[in-house]
Amino acid sequence: MAAENGDFRGPLDVTRAATVVLDSRGLVIGWSPAAQNLLGYRPEDVVGRSLDAFLTPVAASPTREPATSPHHGSAAPAGLWPDEGDVCLAVHRDGHRLQLVTVVSPLTGTAGEGQVLVAAERGGLRHWESRFALLHGLATQSPVGLAIHDTDLHLTWCNAAYEEEIGLPFAAFRGKRGSDLYPEGRFISPGYPERLDDVLRHVLETGEALLDLHFRGEQPSDPGVEHLWSCSYYRLQDPEGHVFGVCEDAFDISERYEAQRQLNLLVEASRHVGTTLDVVATTEELAEVAVPEFADRVDVDIAAPVLEGEAPGTLGPDTVLIRTAGRRVEPGTDDTPDAVVPHSRPCRPVTYAPDSPQQRSLASGGLVREEDTLVVPLRIGGNPLGLVSFVRGDGAGVFDGGAVALADELVARAAVSIDNARRFTRERTAALVLQRQLLPRHLPSNSAVDLAYRYLPTDDVTGVGGDWFDVIPLSGTRVGLVVGDVVGHGVHAAATMGRLRTTVRALAPLDLPPDELLTRLDDLVVQAAEDRSGTVTESATSTASVGFTDSEDVATGATCLYVVYDPASRHCTMARAGHPPPAVVRPDGQVAILDLPVGPPLGLGGLPFDCFDIDLPVGSLLALFTDGLVESRDRDVDEGLATLRNALADSSGSLDDICDRVVTALLPEGTTSDDSALLLVRTRELDCGRIATWDLPAEPVSVGRAREAAAERLRTWGLDELVFPTELIVSELVTNAVRHAAGPLRLRLIHDRALVCEVADAAHTSPHLRHSAADDEGGRGLFIVAQLVQRWGTRYGPSGKTIWTEQALPRPDGTLITPD
Numbered sequence: 001m002a003a004e005n006g007d008f009r010g011p012l013d014v015t016r017a018a019t020v021v022l023d024s025r026g027l028v029i030g031w032s033p034a035a036q037n038l039l040g041y042r043p044e045d046v047v048g049r050s051l052d053a054f055l056t057p058v059a060a061s062p063t064r065e066p067a068t069s070p071h072h073g074s075a076a077p078a079g080l081w082p083d084e085g086d087v088c089l090a091v092h093r094d095g096h097r098l099q100l101v102t103v104v105s106p107l108t109g110t111a112g113e114g115q116v117l118v119a120a121e122r123g124g125l126r127h128w129e130s131r132f133a134l135l136h137g138l139a140t141q142s143p144v145g146l147a148i149h150d151t152d153l154h155l156t157w158c159n160a161a162y163e164e165e166i167g168l169p170f171a172a173f174r175g176k177r178g179s180d181l182y183p184e185g186r187f188i189s190p191g192y193p194e195r196l197d198d199v200l201r202h203v204l205e206t207g208e209a210l211l212d213l214h215f216r217g218e219q220p221s222d223p224g225v226e227h228l229w230s231c232s233y234y235r236l237q238d239p240e241g242h243v244f245g246v247c248e249d250a251f252d253i254s255e256r257y258e259a260q261r262q263l264n265l266l267v268e269a270s271r272h273v274g275t276t277l278d279v280v281a282t283t284e285e286l287a288e289v290a291v292p293e294f295a296d297r298v299d300v301d302i303a304a305p306v307l308e309g310e311a312p313g314t315l316g317p318d319t320v321l322i323r324t325a326g327r328r329v330e331p332g333t334d335d336t337p338d339a340v341v342p343h344s345r346p347c348r349p350v351t352y353a354p355d356s357p358q359q360r361s362l363a364s365g366g367l368v369r370e371e372d373t374l375v376v377p378l379r380i381g382g383n384p385l386g387l388v389s390f391v392r393g394d395g396a397g398v399f400d401g402g403a404v405a406l407a408d409e410l411v412a413r414a415a416v417s418i419d420n421a422r423r424f425t426r427e428r429t430a431a432l433v434l435q436r437q438l439l440p441r442h443l444p445s446n447s448a449v450d451l452a453y454r455y456l457p458t459d460d461v462t463g464v465g466g467d468w469f470d471v472i473p474l475s476g477t478r479v480g481l482v483v484g485d486v487v488g489h490g491v492h493a494a495a496t497m498g499r500l501r502t503t504v505r506a507l508a509p510l511d512l513p514p515d516e517l518l519t520r521l522d523d524l525v526v527q528a529a530e531d532r533s534g535t536v537t538e539s540a541t542s543t544a545s546v547g548f549t550d551s552e553d554v555a556t557g558a559t560c561l562y563v564v565y566d567p568a569s570r571h572c573t574m575a576r577a578g579h580p581p582p583a584v585v586r587p588d589g590q591v592a593i594l595d596l597p598v599g600p601p602l603g604l605g606g607l608p609f610d611c612f613d614i615d616l617p618v619g620s621l622l623a624l625f626t627d628g629l630v631e632s633r634d635r636d637v638d639e640g641l642a643t644l645r646n647a648l649a650d651s652s653g654s655l656d657d658i659c660d661r662v663v664t665a666l667l668p669e670g671t672t673s674d675d676s677a678l679l680l681v682r683t684r685e686l687d688c689g690r691i692a693t694w695d696l697p698a699e700p701v702s703v704g705r706a707r708e709a710a711a712e713r714l715r716t717w718g719l720d721e722l723v724f725p726t727e728l729i730v731s732e733l734v735t736n737a738v739r740h741a742a743g744p745l746r747l748r749l750i751h752d753r754a755l756v757c758e759v760a761d762a763a764h765t766s767p768h769l770r771h772s773a774a775d776d777e778g779g780r781g782l783f784i785v786a787q788l789v790q791r792w793g794t795r796y797g798p799s800g801k802t803i804w805t806e807q808a809l810p811r812p813d814g815t816l817i818t819p820d
Contacts (some may be wrong), residue, residue, distance in 0.1 A: 017118045024113040026051055038100075038119065040093030047701060055100070056073050056089045087122060090658040099123075116405050145229075145250040146177045148236065153177050153200050165252075167221030178248070185217025186767040187231075199233060203246050209234040214257075215250070227254045262406045265293050267411055274417025277424040279307055280347065283325040286388070286414040290327075294406065295374075295390040297328035299352055301358070302386035304377070306418070309426030315362050315377070315384040323350040324386075329393070358387055360453055363807055367408065374399045376411040378421040388414070392435035403479070409621060411717045431491045432457065438498035442469045447752050448479040448567040449500065449622075449681040452655030456628075456676045458489060465675030466493035466558070467626045468501050475795055475804045478566045480508045482681055483624040485579065487557040500525075500558060502600075511795030514562040514575035515609040518599065518625070522577065526605040558602045559650040565616070567686045568750065572616050579603050580630065580637075584614075591645045618685040621651055628674035629666055640666060655680045689715070690751040696734070698743025698761070706734045706747050710757070717751050722809045725788045726757060730779040733803050736767055741800075754790065755807040 021030025026375035030052055039054065046054070069543040084580040090098045099122045107114035138146060138159060145162035147155055154175050163170050165183060165744050173181060178196045186194045188277030192213055193199050203210060205227050211232045219227045228252040236245045253574035255676040271581070273285045279478040283300040289297045301321035312319065324337060324347060330339045357368040368375045372392045378385040388411050392399065399407070435457075443451045458465050466486025482504050486497045503524055507517050559579035565572045574582070574594075578601030581594045616622070623644070649663040651658060658682055667676060692713045696702040709729045711723045719726075728745065737745050741763035750756035786792060789805040796802075 004733070004752075007046075017120045017814065020051065020119070022051060022115045022117060029114070035119070038121070039098070040091060045093075047499075047621045048539065050468040054090055055102075081802075088119070090119075111313060112190050142250070144246075147178070147248045149178065149200055149248065150245045151204060151243065153197055161304070162250075164221060165221060165250075166169060181220055182215075182217040187213050187215050188228075189213045193646055196522075197719040200246050200248075203233045203235050207235050209404055214253075219252075227252055227399055228257045229253065242630065251719055252388060257384075258402065261293070262402065263405065265289065266409060269413055273414050277421045279418055279421045279425060280324045282414065282417045282421050284791040286410075287327040288324040288340075290390065290410065292329045293409070296393040297389075297391040298326070299323065299350075299389040299391075300378075300386065301389075302418070303384065304349075306409075306422050307347075307387050307425075309422055309424075311422075311431050312385065313382050313388075316364065317354075317359055317362050319362060321350050321386060323348050328391075358389060361387060368803055369399055372398065374404065376407050378411055378415045378418060380415045383419075385415060385418055386424070389526065397633065429492060431494045436496070438494065438501060439468060440470055444473055444475055446471070446479050447477055447684060447686060449683055450655060452659050452680045454659045454665060454676075454678045456663065458502060458628075458675045465489050466497040467628060467675045467677040468497045469624065469677045469679045470501055470505065471679075473506055474509055474564065475791075475793055475806075476566065476756060476758060476802075477568060477750055478564055481563040481565065481622070481624060481679065481681060482508075482560065483579065483677060484558060484560040485625060485626045485628070485677075496558065499528075500560070504560070506564070509793065511793070513611055514564055514573055515599075515611045517561060517562055517610045518575050518577045518602075518738065522600075522602050522605060522609075524751050525558070525603040529603060533676075560602060561628075563624065564621070565622075565681075565683060567684050569693060570615050570618065570683065572614050572622075572683075573611055574614075575599060575611050577609060580625065580627055582625075583623040583641075583644060584616070585623070585648050585651050587617050587619045591648050593641055593645070613734070616683050618683060621648065622681045623648060623662075623682065624678045624679040626675075627680055628676035631661075632674070655682060685750065686750070692749045694747045696743075696745040697745060698738050698741070698745055700736060700738055701703060702745060704733045705732050710747070710749060713749055714755075716770075719751070719755065719809070722755055722807060725807065726755070728787050729757055729805055730759070732785050733757070733805075734780070736760040736762075736803075740765065740767070753809070755809060756804060758802050758804045760800060760802040764796060764801055766794040767803070 014024070015769075019030070019032040019422055020028055020037035023029050024169075028046045031041070031046050036042055041054070059653055074733055086102050086104075090099045090100050092098055098131045100119045101122050102117055102119045103700045104115050104117045107116050138144075140160050142159060142512070143161055145159065145165050147158040150156050154177060155173065156169075156175075158166075158170050166173060178200070185196060187199060188194075188197075189212075192210070193202065196215070197769070199210060199727075209232070212617065213231045215225055215229045215231050230253045231248060231250045233246055235243055236247050237243045269286070272289055274282055275285065276282065279302060282797050283302060287298045287300055292516060300323070302324045303315060304320045304322050307322060317772055324343075329338055330341045344598065352675065357370045357373050357375045359378055361368040362397045365377060367377065374390040376388050376390070378388060388407075390399070390407055390539065397411075439455065443453065447473075453469060455467070455469070458744065466488060467484070467488075469483045470481075472480035472482065482501075483498070484500055486493045488496075488501065500521070503521055504517070507520055510517075512520065541596055557578075559577055560581040561574065561576045561582065563572060563574040563582065574596060576596050577599045581596040583591060583593050585591050594614070595614065599609040600607040627637065630644055631637045632640070643665050646664065647662045648658070650661065659678060662678060662680075692709075694706065694709050696706060707727045707730050710726050714723045714726055726749075734745065735758055740759035746758075746760040748756075748760075750758075750759040785805065789807050792803070792805040794801055794803055
């Protein structure tokens with residue numbers, strides 16, 4: 001079959017067609033074997049018979065039926081058969097009909113006027129003609145370049161497309177090698193030889209056909225411009241199997257390749273530009289994608305306000321631009337390939353000459369193309385963000401229309417990511433400012449504990465979180481310690497954190513027990529959530545107009561730990577609402593995570609909180625923290641707590657040193673996906689010599705005794721200036737307790753940063769400050785007390801209440817010392 005398909009002799013070729021020899025009368029005198037094969041008649045059946053007995057020319061009689069046998073009919077007159085190309089109807093010996101094409105030629109060199117008729121099936125002729133037309137079309141009209149290389153790799157034939165590609169007639173380069181015509185050309189398909197001669201030898205030696213190899217080089221008819229061809233090679237051999245060359249077909253796919261490359265570049269930009277919400281990082285990603293695939297050098301300049309999260313307004317020649325990214329191709333040597341390197345210090349101001357393409361782009365607000373430079377403005381929704389400059393080196397080609405469109409699309413996509421990063425920067429900056437304003441700027445000094453803290457915000461991707469801490473001075477030299485965590489990130493988490501911190505600071509001076517304070521805080525969170533839910537349901541339109549919904553409130557799920565420490569008794573009371581328990585390091589170095597009762601997170605409502613009481617030795621270390629410190633995506637909470645215990649075991653050095661060791665051990669990278677807070681306190685104990693306590697009966701005589709005892713102790717402490725006001729305060733408080741409360745009574749004076757005076761009784765009713773009328777006989781005592789002290793209040797306990805006051809201590813010059 002292969003030999004037949006490779007035989008291009010025509011069907012009417014005498015070497016293969018049916019041949020009939022006629023004499024001058026039109027009688028058959030010769031019958032070839034091919035004629036016998038075609039019609040089935042043997043020579044003895046037809047010799048001497050008239051030809052029209054079994055052949056009927058269609059042109060002569062289209063409706064005439066040929067005879068069924070050559071033994072019937074008469075001889076055709078001479079000259080009946082046309083000269084060539086006639087179509088005849090014939091009947092095979094077995095009875096089926098055939099349509100034949102015949103050619104008749106005179107028989108020369110004979111005595112008479114004989115003829116030779118050559119016949120072939122009409123279908124075979126049409127098939128041969130189509131094959132011949134195909135070959136002719138490949139040679140003259142095909143856009144695919146065809147060439148034949150002999151076994152010595154010399155060109156022996158090519159078609160018209162190949163000649164057009166070379167730019168010369170074939171006679172001018174016949175016998176040359178393809179490598180001579182494309183000296184710098186190389187195959188870029190991986191896994192194959194680079195040089196043309198090596199590919200041709202491989203095909204000749206192995207017989208393997210190589211398809212769709214990509215060859216890059218300069219076209220001889222278009223010097224200076226690189227083209228890309230899709231080439232295929234297969235070995236040629238004659239019917240006997242002798243190899244005589246290699247056929248090459250090549251099709252120029254430069255435009256298709258460039259379109260695909262541009263599409264790939266846009267896909268690459270979609271994948272790799274905008275992976276972070278950072279303006280500088282996004283511009284660097286743009287430069288990395290564009291070099292060297294699109295340009296040899298790229299500079300990205302951003303307006304200064306954009307880096308701060310703000311929109312620059314309009315760009316002009318006086319706009320301050322910051323170079324945030326710059327990359328270029330560093331040419332290599334014979335031993336080293338080209339390299340892509342940064343070429344400028346990032347985040348530095350940059351200026352351009354007045355006539356530069358960049359300045360012209362700033363002035364016009366549009367794209368500027370000049371020789372090998374293309375400047376495209378970064379815009380989003382008409383708002384300018386900066387400029388991107390593309391530069392191509394020698395031999396890289398100019399920026400044509402397709403390149404300009406690609407650059408515009410590339411920059412437009414990058415501008416969306418840069419604007420997203422700018423908006424995130426603005427939101428994060430606002431959230432950080434809000435968070436810094438809501439977190440304590442400094443912790444108040446006190447006599448109860450020594451303090452140190454660390455707060456680590458989240459990474460740039462996650463955003464600002466809602467972790468918080470506080471230290472709140474309480475009455476009687478006590479101190480309240482609080483650490484909380486709000487679910488979520490962003491401005492809403494920071495705002496919710498501020499609400500909770502403010503609420504705790506408002507509740508703490510009421511001297512509520514920790515469990516009662518958390519209950520009040522939980523009630524407020526539940527009530528606020530219910531109010532917001534009702535507001536959204538009733539007025540969804542007004543809520544949507546400002547961009548907030550009830551789902552954005554993240555107070556539900558917040559956690560809190562509240563601790564009260566009394567340095568006079570070294571007693572510590574604490575409760576938690578879904579928060580991690582604190583760690584305690586005793587003076588002997590033992591570290592323990594306290595087993596506090598687990599309370600529900602804030603906002604669930606209806607569930608109780610339990611207090612935990614413990615007496616701490618002087619010098620104990622108490623560590624309060626949020627879950628971001630001990631828990632992360634690649635570490636569970638148990639592992640984090642174990643690391644925390646190990647870090648706290650070495651309690652040497654200052655509290656700041658211990659904070660640093662803990663943070664380094666738990667957060668070695670400095671940032672996480674959740675913010676973290678750590679509050680370390682070292683407990684103190686008040687000097688018993690600065691505390692005076694008297695137990696008194698609930699009798700009128702106790703007023704005078706209390707006044708005398710207080711005056712005597714103040715003189716002992718060297719506070720003579722405070723004797724008179726203190727006597728008035730003690731007299732009024734004890735008198736009120738004798739008249740309106742139940743005994744026994746207790747008077748306590750504490751000489752600390754302020755003079756604290758406390759009167760405790762067994763009643764649970766509290767006096768109230770009021771203005772007395774002119775005819776009232778009482779009610780003025782508490783008003784006078786309030787004028788003599790800095791602060792006063794009431795706190796409740798299991799067995800009654802305590803009225804307390806604080807007075808400023810005098811300086812040596814007679815002025816008063818105001819405590820922090």
